[in-house]
Structures are given as C-alpha cells and as structure tokens.
Amino acid sequence: MTVRKLTPALVALVTIGIAACNQAGKAPEKPKAEQKPPVATVNGQPVSAAAFALWAQAQANKKGEELNPEQRKQVLDGLVNLYVAAQEAEKQNVASDPDVAARLELERMNVLANSLFQQYVKGKTPTEQDLKAEYDRQVASMPKLEYHAHHILVASEELARDAIAKLAKGAKFEELAKKMSTDGSKTQGGELPWFAPGQMVKPFSDAVQKLSKGEYTKEPVKSEFGWHVIRLDDTRPVTPPPYDTVKDRLGPMIQQRQVREYIDGLRKTAKVEEKTL
Numbered sequence: 001m002t003v004r005k006l007t008p009a010l011v012a013l014v015t016i017g018i019a020a021c022n023q024a025g026k027a028p029e030k031p032k033a034e035q036k037p038p039v040a041t042v043n044g045q046p047v048s049a050a051a052f053a054l055w056a057q058a059q060a061n062k063k064g065e066e067l068n069p070e071q072r073k074q075v076l077d078g079l080v081n082l083y084v085a086a087q088e089a090e091k092q093n094v095a096s097d098p099d100v101a102a103r104l105e106l107e108r109m110n111v112l113a114n115s116l117f118q119q120y121v122k123g124k125t126p127t128e129q130d131l132k133a134e135y136d137r138q139v140a141s142m143p144k145l146e147y148h149a150h151h152i153l154v155a156s157e158e159l160a161r162d163a164i165a166k167l168a169k170g171a172k173f174e175e176l177a178k179k180m181s182t183d184g185s186k187t188q189g190g191e192l193p194w195f196a197p198g199q200m201v202k203p204f205s206d207a208v209q210k211l212s213k214g215e216y217t218k219e220p221v222k223s224e225f226g227w228h229v230i231r232l233d234d235t236r237p238v239t240p241p242p243y244d245t246v247k248d249r250l251g252p253m254i255q256q257r258q259v260r261e262y263i264d265g266l267r268k269t270a271k272v273e274e275k276t277l
Helices: 049-060 067-091 099-120 126-143 157-168 173-180 184-188 202-209 243-271
Strands: 040-042 046-049 147-154 222-223 226-237
Touching: 040 067, 046 067, 046 099, 049 067, 067 226, 099 243, 126 184, 126 243, 147 173, 147 202, 157 226, 202 222, 202 226
Parallel strands: none
Antiparallel strands: 040 046, 147 226, 222 226
16 A cells, blocks of 8 residues: 555656657668568468568567577577467458457557657757756756654544544654554655655645645545655755756657647647547
8 A cells, every 4th residue: 555656757758659759869761672472471461571570580680681590490480480379360350350450459549649750750850959948847846845743644534534533632643643644654754755746646645745744634635545744854855867867868858849739730630520438
C-alpha cells in the first residue's frame, strides 16, 4: 500500500509512439533503393525483403545483412511460420471475431500513426537554443518545494478521528503509526521519503501543502487508499538537474511536444462525433 503515484521527472519521456524516430542529430535517410525481390513465397504469397528486415530487427536485434547464414535461416523460418499461421487464420475466418477485428484495426491505425509521426519530425533537429528553451520550460514547471512527512493510514474515518484525538491528548505520532497504520511505512513510524507534491495522490498532496512544519491534519484526509492523518516535518527547495546532464534527453521531449501539437491541430479540423458509451 502506498500513497505515492508515478509521475514523470524533468527528463522523463512521454510515450506517444515516436520512440523509434526521436534520434536527434541524425541525417535524413537517403532515398530508398529499388524494391528487392521477395525472400520467400508462402502458398504463392510473397514475403518481402522489407518484411524480413523488420522481422530480423525485432527477433534478432540485427539488420538482415548482419546475420550469418544460420541466423538468417532461423529468422526466415520464423517469418515463414508466421505467414503460414496467418494464412490458416484467414482460411478459418478468425478475423470475424470482434475482438480480433478490433485488434487488427488498432494495429493498422498504430502503424499508420507512428509512420506519420516519424515523417513529421524528420529533419526537425532541435537547435541549442531550442534545447535551452525546453530546459527552462521544464524547470519552470517543476515544483519549488519537496516535503518530508509522516502519516497514519487507516481503513475508516472513525479510526482516523480516533488517531487525531489521541494525538491531541499527547500521543506520539510515530508510536501511533506503528500501532494503527495499515501502510508499509508503519515500521518506520509512518515516515515517508522526501517527495514532490505531484508524486502523491491529490488529496494527500493538497493536505500536506496546507500544513506548517510540525503540524498535523486536524481532519481526516480521504484518498483512494483510505483515511490519512498527516504530519509535515520539513520542506526543502527543489534543485533542478544541471542542463548538461539532461541535454541529450531534451531533444526527444521537444519532438514529442511537436507531435502532440500536430495531433491537436489535426483534431481541431477533424469531424468527430462521439457516441455515449
């Protein structure tokens, strides 16, 4: 049990489907050569060299030309097996199943969308000025303080009010946490690691920011985990990581924001009719 939630740090990447294309600084790809002949045919259906290249990268993490003859045979056998199974699935009309049809639809949309994103960001290499502007933007959005606190987590409002009443009568917070709390922090007397507000669920975060040092909540705080009694112990300023230590990760963040803005623009011009679920 924990009140902490997962949030991105300054340099965390937003997964939006362009991870394969955010290699800032690489030169644009050369025009593709003429299409290569198929690497195999399965019941008359050609298996393209392009499909083999993608399959080799996914299965062996190598380009096709980097494989030795034995590896190439193994990779190709796996790809042929895939085609054999897929063709049998088509014979049995597996795609008529609504769940399968939905998965196929989403896979197709995902491939198309990711290809569009790669095409959109190609050649948009961020400049040093862009990187510094992104760094400043991220630093400005960071919380200014981190908090150190203890808490007692119980299953009901009644138990939380009982804990508050005991504290008012002089009970020691740490001892009460060890006896009453259901959180894993009870063994440390309810002590939590230093945290930024965004790392905690909102009711907990909102409550702790209203406290003065040494003060505890006089009313129970309800969250998805139960009922909390919180004591704020200390605060400290947040120190941003130096620019040079995160510079390499800023380029992908810029591209991800560019893609989000691109999608927002497309959405504004799209005719969308949402149905009530």
